[in-house]
Amino acid sequence: MPDLYSNKIPFELHAKSMDESMQGNALELERPVDVRSNGKKYYIESYGCAMNFADSEVVASILGNSGYDATKDYNEADLVFINTCSIRDKAEQTIRKRLMHFKSVKKRNKGALVGVLGCMAERLKDKFLEEEQLVDIVIGPDAYRSLPDLIVEAESGQKTINVLLSRDETYADINPVRLNSNGVNAYVSITRGCDNICSFCVVPQTRGRERSRHPDSILAEVQHLYDNGYKEVTLLGQNVDSYRWSEDEKIRGKKLIELRDTDKVFNFANLLEEVAKLAPDLRVRFSTSHPKDMHDNVLHIIAKYPNICNNVHLPVQSGNSELLKKMNRGYTREYYLDRIEAIRRIIPGCTISTDIITGFCGETNAQHSETISLMEAVKYNLSYMYFYSERPGTLAAKRYEDDVPEELKKSRLTEVISLQKKHSLAHNKNMVGETVEVLVEKYSKKSKDDLAGRDNRINMVVFPKGNAKPGDYVKVKITACTSNVLLGRMIEE
Numbered sequence: 397m398p399d400l401y402s403n404k405i406p407f408e409l410h411a412k413s414m415d416e417s418m419q420g421n422a423l424e425l426e427r428p429v430d431v432r433s434n435g436k437k438y439y440i441e442s443y444g445c446a447m448n449f450a451d452s453e454v455v456a457s458i459l460g461n462s463g464y465d466a467t468k469d470y471n472e473a474d475l476v477f478i479n480t481c482s483i484r485d486k487a488e489q490t491i492r493k494r495l496m497h498f499k500s501v502k503k504r505n506k507g508a509l510v511g512v513l514g515c516m517a518e519r520l521k522d523k524f525l526e527e528e529q530l531v532d533i534v535i536g537p538d539a540y541r542s543l544p545d546l547i548v549e550a551e552s553g554q555k556t557i558n559v560l561l562s563r564d565e566t567y568a569d570i571n572p573v574r575l576n577s578n579g580v581n582a583y584v585s586i587t588r589g590c591d592n593i594c595s596f597c598v599v600p601q602t603r604g605r606e607r608s609r610h611p612d613s614i615l616a617e618v619q620h621l622y623d624n625g626y627k628e629v630t631l632l633g634q635n636v637d638s639y640r641w642s643e644d645e646k647i648r649g650k651k652l653i654e655l656r657d658t659d660k661v662f663n664f665a666n667l668l669e670e671v672a673k674l675a676p677d678l679r680v681r682f683s684t685s686h687p688k689d690m691h692d693n694v695l696h697i698i699a700k701y702p703n704i705c706n707n708v709h710l711p712v713q714s715g716n717s718e719l720l721k722k723m724n725r726g727y728t729r730e731y732y733l734d735r736i737e738a739i740r741r742i743i744p745g746c747t748i749s750t751d752i753i754t755g756f757c758g759e760t761n762a763q764h765s766e767t768i769s770l771m772e773a774v775k776y777n778l779s780y781m782y783f784y785s786e787r788p789g790t791l792a793a794k795r796y797e798d799d800v801p802e803e804l805k806k807s808r809l810t811e812v813i814s815l816q817k818k819h820s821l822a823h824n825k826n827m828v829g830e831t832v833e834v835l836v837e838k839y840s841k842k843s844k845d846d847l848a849g850r851d852n853r854i855n856m857v858v859f860p861k862g863n864a865k866p867g868d869y870v871k872v873k874i875t876a877c878t879s880n881v882l883l884g885r886m887i888e889e
Contacts, residue, residue: 434463439473440513443491444481446632446683447603448514450583452479453572455513455540460573462544475509475547476501477533480516491516495530509533509550513540515602518559519789525555537603538562538588561589561604568613571620580628580837580867582621586614586667587633592686595724595791596713596756596784599634608639611662611670618671618678627835627867628679631671636682637689639664665693672701677869679835679852680704684711687735688726695742707777707854708739711751715770716763719756724791729770736774747823747853749778752812755805756784757796764808771815777823777854779816783809817879824855824877831873831887832857836866848881857882 438459442452455477456466470476476498480491491512498510511533512524521534532550535543536559546556566588574582590599591606618629633639641662672680680703685694687710698704710732714720717728739746752767771779783805786798832851840846840858847861849870857872858881864870872884 431461432463433465436464436474437467437472438464438475438477439467439470440477440479441470441494442479444479444515446583446630447585447634448479448481450572450585450632451514451537451540453574454567454570455479455543456573457570458540458543470498470501471504473501474505474507475511477511477513479513481514488516492530495524499530507551509547511535511550513537515598517557518561518602519598521557521559525557532556534559536561538565540567541565563605563607566607566609566613568609571617578838578866579625580835581630582626582628583630583632584614584617584621585609585632586636586639590634591638592635592726593724593791594713595722595795596753596787598787598790601789603634606635606638608641611641611667614667615670615674619674622675622678625867627677627869628681629671631668631680631682633684635684635686635689637664637685637691637694639667641667663693665691665697668694668704669697669701672697672704676703678703681707683709685709686726687712687732690735692738692742695738698746699743702852705850705852705854706743706746707749708743708746709749709751710735710739712767712770712774713751713753714756714759714763715767716759719759719763722758722792722796723753723756729766733770733773745853747777747855748774749854750774750776750780752779752781754781754783754808754812755800755802757792757798757800759784759800759808764811768811768815771812771819775819775822776816777820779812781809781812781816821877821879824879824882827855827874827882828877829874831871832882832884834859834870834872836864836868836870838866855882856880857884859884859886862886862888 440452440455442449459475460466464475467473478491478494481488495510495512501508502510509532510530512531513535514537517534517536524531524534532555533546534557535546538561539558542558546558549556567585587606587608589604589606593600621629642660644660668680668682685708690708690710698706712732713723713725715729717730720728736748739748754764754767783802784798784800786793832855834849834851834857836847836849838848839861840848845861846858847864847866848856848858850856857874859872864886871887873887874882874884876883
């Protein structure tokens with residue numbers, strides 16, 4: 397395997413989906429020691445999902461290798477970037493406010509440049525550059541290699557833009573620098589883009605068609621992380637289950653999908669197994685799965701290897717088949733519940749998490765009730781829950797009226813959240829008295845006397861630190877809980 401990953405800069409794992417505590421966090425890292433400084437500093441704020449934070453690591457690597465140094469103080473930055481998210485309107489509004497704020501940087505430093513990266517770049521490029529004149533550089537998620545050249549152009553006073561989407565770019569040869577390191581967890585991107593055209597989702601427009609990384613580059617990155625002390629990796633993609641690779645140049649696109657279960661195609665189950673085999677003490681997670689592509693072969697691999705964590709994130713979005721069809725999800729309520737049954741049959745004790753949207757176009761009280769009844773049937777351990785926010789340019793925006801009043805969307809969301817808290821608490825209460833193996837990830841937010849980490853499922857455990865430290869595997873007996881965390885005491889061996 398090629399040695400593509402030589403920078404020894406670690407990373408902190410961020411929660412799947414929009415971890416509100418991470419929104420707007422700035423990079424804190426060092427320029428590679430073998431690269432001469434150009435005397436300029438950059439600042440990056442990231443918003444949105446895990447893919448955006450992973451992309452910021454790629455951008456930071458490109459800038460670092462071009463001689464730029466990072467800063468956490470935007471007031472001293474020569475380059476100010478916001479890595480943007482278009483999934484929810486709230487995120488977009490937050491980013492607009494930040495861009496207005498960053499205009500003050502340009503007033504104090506006439507040579508400073510402000511740029512927009514990521515998902516908002518294509519959709520709002522004209523507004524940002526011409527109408528509102530908020531930024532100097534607009535660059536999409538497949539064009540980060542061109543960033544150094546765009547900066548040079550922008551420094552001459554020219555507004556610059558590159559939002560071209562690619563069918564090939566995976567940044568496989570770029571070693572992502574790792575954000576705000578705990579040295580324990582890391583993301584490894586295995587795919588980019590998405591071929592699923594969910595009617596509510598803007599990702600296919602902003603990130604382009606799906607393409608998979610060469611498996612050798614993925615395995616090399618994971619091996620490098622393990623060799624440098626990391627204890628857990630999360631394989632990351634918009635839809636990891638559709639990962640496909642073939643050495644045969646003739647097998648591309650539709651043919652690659654059709655041949656997913658043949659020996660000519662290296663699929664996600666194959667990749668997951670090879671990653672698990674690299675080291676028995678390296679925990680492996682993945683995110684996110686799509687119900688229509690979650691096949692039993694992946695579940696059997698999870699069950700086969702103890703170091704693959706027993707949690708599946710399986711977004712449902714709605715419990716009503718008619719709404720699922722309008723969302724263009726490609727499955728019915730019955731099919732989804734069949735996948736839940738398969739998970740529980742093949743991986744006993746597996747935790748299950750999901751995504752839920754309330755108030756989608758035309759949602760009736762009866763259809764909302766089916767979401768509630770599905771939640772009661774599944775009893776998820778954890779859910780990421782939102783009310784519907786129309787995204788311009790999506791199929792839903794073109795085909796359907798956003799006709800559910802916002803107050804009704806919010807009241808339905810409140811009901812969903814309340815039910816999820818009930819189910820989460822019940823799951824956690826059942827854990828009291830059990831002893832679990834915890835990978836220590838960090839110190840507790842509330843006290844430096846406590847440590848926090850997860851078991852080999854999805855459960856977060858907090859306990860007095862004793863002699864343990866981040867990166868250790870420890871046994872913890874669960875003594876109490878809330879709906880969010882398990883509380884316990886470490887068992888000394």
